[in-house]
Amino acid sequence: MSLTRSSALAEADIHDILRNDRRRRVLEHLQESMGSVTLRELAETIAAHEAGESPPPRPLRESVYNSLHQTHLPKLDAEGVVDYDKNRKTVELQPGARDVNVYMEVVTKYGITWADYYRSLATLSLVVVVAAEIDVPLLEALPVLLVASAFLAVIAASTAYQLWTRRWTYLRSLLR
Template sequence: MRPSDRDDSGSLDEGVIHDVLRNGRRRLVLERLRESGDEQSVGDLAEHIAEVESGESPPPRNVRQSVYISLHQTHLPKLDTLHIVAYDSAAKVVSLGGTAVELEPYLVDDPAQRPFAMLTFTTCLAGLALVLAGWMGMPVIARVDPRLVALVVLVIVALVSGAELGLLARNRI
């Protein structure tokens, strides 16, 4: 790994991360390793990627072979050099490496992986319901100024959003 692959904090440089994730086969390797949570053989990874790329199961032999060669010669050594995966080229097995966690924010598409999104959404809905209940004359809520309710809800939303942004900036979620 070159020193230029890291930023001042010792993390992978954002340009390096984008370069790694720009390639579909590397993304598929990382997704497969994250899903399995265990080491995978290069053959199994090639089979999976060839299925995705060809849309056939089992994939054509020539596609599987092309994927296998590109993984073995190009993609896995690059990921191994950056410590994103641990690649044993003799045993032909791959597992997630120490810096793989730094790519998480770029790979997460599942809303369940964004814990603050649901909290922010729920807070907004609750605030909207309270303001509407006040305007409709609900007994207890009608006595509270709707501007105060809106202000409190906006402050909570800002705090939750700020916490999520802070964690994203530190690559913790």
């Protein structure tokens, strides 16, 4: 049995979309905003990110605005990833964004993805719990339930941290 993607977008098209920093920033901002945003808001946010200052310099804002309007948003709209209303200058995610989102996995500030972090933590917890259960020296004195509970607490705290930092990033973008 072969596995096939049920995506309407080909992988080459997804990689082409994600090859450009501004298109990636558009998708990240739309995912965080959970609704329709204006072209001006997108341009302001992306320019601030590129400049590393808020508010960003006017020439950069205008450059970002024009490139989004003329190039990036029409491309994303044509691929079915966003709906770009050129008259109202509004943008919102479309179902095709889910195909692209799979390729935009979040990376922590330490350079690993959250999925890698959780997979490593789960593997470590399994090894330690099994080691405590089979009485490996140094771990035999620890109750297995305590070890498992400690790892579950670390996983819960990590999840809370991940959600909080993502929400905080979104709130900071609103305050700019």
